[in-house]
Amino acid sequence: MTHPLILPELLENIFSFLAKDKALYPTLFVNHLWYQCGAPILWHRVEFFNKDYHQSRRALNMSRALTRRLINFKKVMRGKIKPLYCSKMAYLRLESLKISDAFITAILHSCPNIRFLILDKSKGFSNIPIIEIARCCPKLLHLSLDACKAITDRCISEIVRSCPKLEYVCLDSSRSLNITGVSVIEIVQFCPNLIYLNLSCQYRIKDVSFCAITCSCIKLQHLDLSFNYYITDDAVCGIVRSCPNIQYLILHSTDITDKTIYDIAHYCSNLLVLNVGDCRSISKESIHFLSSKKPTLDIILDT
Template identity: 30%
Template sequence: MAKRSRNNRRKTFGKFTTNPTQYLPLCNPAKCGAPILWRRIELKGNEVDDKFRLERFLKIVPRGGRKPVYSSKLTHLRIAHYHSLSNKKIKGIVHTFQNIIHLDFEESMKSVSIGKVLKLIAESYPNLKYLNISASHGGFKNDKGLCAIAQSCHKLEYLNISNRTEFSEISICNVICSCPKLQQLDLSYCEITDKTIEEIARSCHILKYLNLRGCYKISKGAVNKLNPNIHIENFEETLSPPDLIGAVRNHLVQNNVFSRQILAQGLQRLLDLSMRDNLQWYSDPGLARSIVRSSDLQLG
């Protein structure tokens, strides 16, 4: 009877992740009556109920002074799709919860001052094993934060920097080289080339998962040199200009179904790349301001 009661309390206080590698209960701050149980918290800003709980949770994050009694218990924190998460709140989280090893800010961290915030995270959490700072779109070039992660967080097993076009390939290679324990790596839409793939082959001997969605500057030859045990997702080889010219020539000479398929695939990949670059160009506020200034000068 006592065992059944404990199980019921566990179901009331928390929920379980969908990730099979995470078996501990996630605490729901709105329902959890015993702060000592707060070891894992997962909240999403794009869900109505979760957003309300998320805002309540952020209110308990102090700006300084005395910390809550449960602050040392929290090791896993996920705040996803919450665009109102300010750098000041992140600093408050880091100050309050100093034993975090699993940090997930999926599409929540602003590009503004990301270098300073990541530097603070790196200095505060040297034992970090899981870090997700993926974004919906990139910002201006800034390597300061990722370099700090490379210098301090050598125990990382999971890293997601998808859409972080502000990071240069050099800083990405540095963090790969500095984190030999990486098992999962998401580089979707990062501006990388074969150099990054070569660094992965050199440094990541236990890597199990690699996401290369939108990485159009990588060759199939480089990918083929990776450990065959790595599950590579979303890699699409893009035809280089000479290859595309050859595909057009073959289509004109042969004019069969196979040649048409090869040509169509190459053109579609080029179109996808062009659309992505144009969207990023239009969304760049710096470019938008320069266009306005240039138009004003012409009118004047």
Template identity: 35%
Template sequence: MTHLKILYYHLLSDKKIKDIVSSCPNIIHLNFKRSTGFSDKVLILIVGAYPNLKYLNLCDYADTYGTLYQRFINKGLLAISSSCYKLEYLNIYLHTGITELTICDIIYSCPGLQHLDLSYCEVTNLVIEEIAHSCLNLKYLNLEGCANVSREAINQLDLLKPNIHVENFMNTIMPAPFDAYSVIYALSRRLGMSVDTPRDATSLHNYINDKLMRRMTLLERIELKRNDSKAKKFIELVYRKQKPIYSLKLTHLEIPYYNPLSSKKIEGIVRTCPNIIHLNFKNCVGFSNRALNQLKAYSNLRYLNLCSSGIMGDKALCGMVGSCHKIEYLNISFCQGITDRSLIKIVDSCQALQEFHFACAHLISERFIIEKLLTVEKHLNVEKHLSVKYLDFGRHVYIAETSICNAIHSCPNLQHLNLSFCEITDVTIKEISCSCFYLKYLNLEGCANITKEAIDQLVLLNLNIHVEDFMNSMDMRTELNQKIVRIYNIQHNVGNNLNSVLPQLYHNQKKMKYSSLESSQQDESNGSKIVFLGLIIDEILNKM
């Protein structure tokens, strides 16, 4: 190991440094930025053990009360001048206890220096003169807070070394009215103020506002939570056709649970922020077809979450996905008004789609899911492979096993597959083994007709796969009996065998919230009955 960084670590004791030196003898790059706890004695050990050191960062910091946490005296820094002749980078930011003569000795002994940070060190024109004569390769010099250096000395340095970049130099006629340990000093340090900036309340206010505006120009992501003040302020800006300074930079916008998000507000967002590629409007009440039409302007859109955002029609959704071909994530779950037409358009237009959620889209027909979206007929005939990585069939008991197998075959890039409570057998597991070489997660909860041998073969072929909640029919029957006993122990009115509990279970079936259970009840397979009864028992137990 030649490079070591330990940043912002406040328990870097002498003992730990000694262990590092003994374990890593070939260090040439050492960065202890704002790390504290070690002494001059260990600093002498470091520079003595690493004669080939090229990079050394000893940047200190002050808290809000102006307290300096890492103080070195001249003895520790002088060791650099006697050992580290190959040093190219040195940062002794805020080490106010180092004398000017010690800094001059270091500069003289390290002619290869290219980067030197002397911010808030006690230096005068003497150090600048030494730099001009000794550091022939110096390219960067930071003199922030060095108030005792004259403009004439810097001009002379620039004349002798035209390639050097002097940063944060500010000559002051009068020394700044604070010392290294004052509260004002610490505040100005945290704000990055130059030493000659006025310290009155008005100047501080203007300085902070200017800094905030500059930072906002770099803003690329906004995440707002519910109807908080920031969300309301942002919507108010775009609604009034005001253009925030960061609008052109903004690419990610998340405003979930906003109420109401009208089409006029969406229009303001599209007009103000034209470079959006990530939109999250989850659970935003008031979203309409007109608002959806506005999103067609985002041709580079990659992520769109409209989960539970209200009623929308096929025409608006088809128009939007027809313009946004690059979508990789789309969530229209619980959106009313979506039919087969929209999903056909999504399948045909969004070839980059990797994750698609349309839970509880009740107007989509079972035939469409089986024959179109799952690529049973249309796509398989031309061997079309999709880029889908996430597929969730959980509790879709009406989808035939052949349809699921065809979908798996068409999605060789799958990494996440949920088949919980689907009517599948070893045939599906075999198809997964042959087609899904990148699969990392497989949920088989409630799939009672799969054998342990099939799962063992799958894991043997794909060592990285995680199979969750697999339980064959015998294991399910054992678990079911245990749940029956639990009901008996709680209510004392149900026998601890399968026959005596059936009347109560089927009576409670009408109260179940899972509509898919009605289909599985009609299935005569032993595994399906066990899964079905187990779900109803879980519902009973949850209500006790």
């Protein structure tokens, strides 16, 4: 009778639980079979997140442990011989790091099955590897580029035209992105399956571009337009009337008025959370009306 711990299918099932609390690493040294079953699971999700993030003019502060791990990972990915299982990578998070064009490009060329890509608050790279995302990651579902200074309209256009399965796009600028309304139009035109869209702090995007969301994003569930001072009631009202599946609507620090609130009360039947903090043109009467129409709605008013 075959021992259960030499059945690959059973081992892979067990190892998938061990990966959650980083207990999988010791199993790689048991024997060759255990390594073959465990290594692909580790490569499936790769994360380097700088918890001690503090951006200065010259560098990003990182712990010694994170620096050592990142250096080793760079050596592996930029080496002539790539690991056998790197093609298994589906989730990549490089957040608050200083990384180069060559490093990102090496990863993208070696890992064509990436579906989740997060480069939030990282720096040191240009728009060249970002454009490479379009050529190397056609299966991409989730893209987050918060505060990435290298992002341009061309980057967004290349990505959305080559990654039609995109469901999650986060471009919270924090005053670092260089995109315009052209990117918004490209996103809504080429991402019909979009569920999550974050365009907060996009000071270069005008109201007419936000109106484009009304044309194609019927599956949209989460929309963040906070700190967009050029957006008006007309754009937001058009969105809430055309996107019936919205559950989370973030309009913090915008110049919307009671007109938007009344439209939300009438058209957003699935809305769960509404953030209108620091929206100074909204009256208490409209909020009371909205609350009476949607008593279970979580309305955030705090500044």
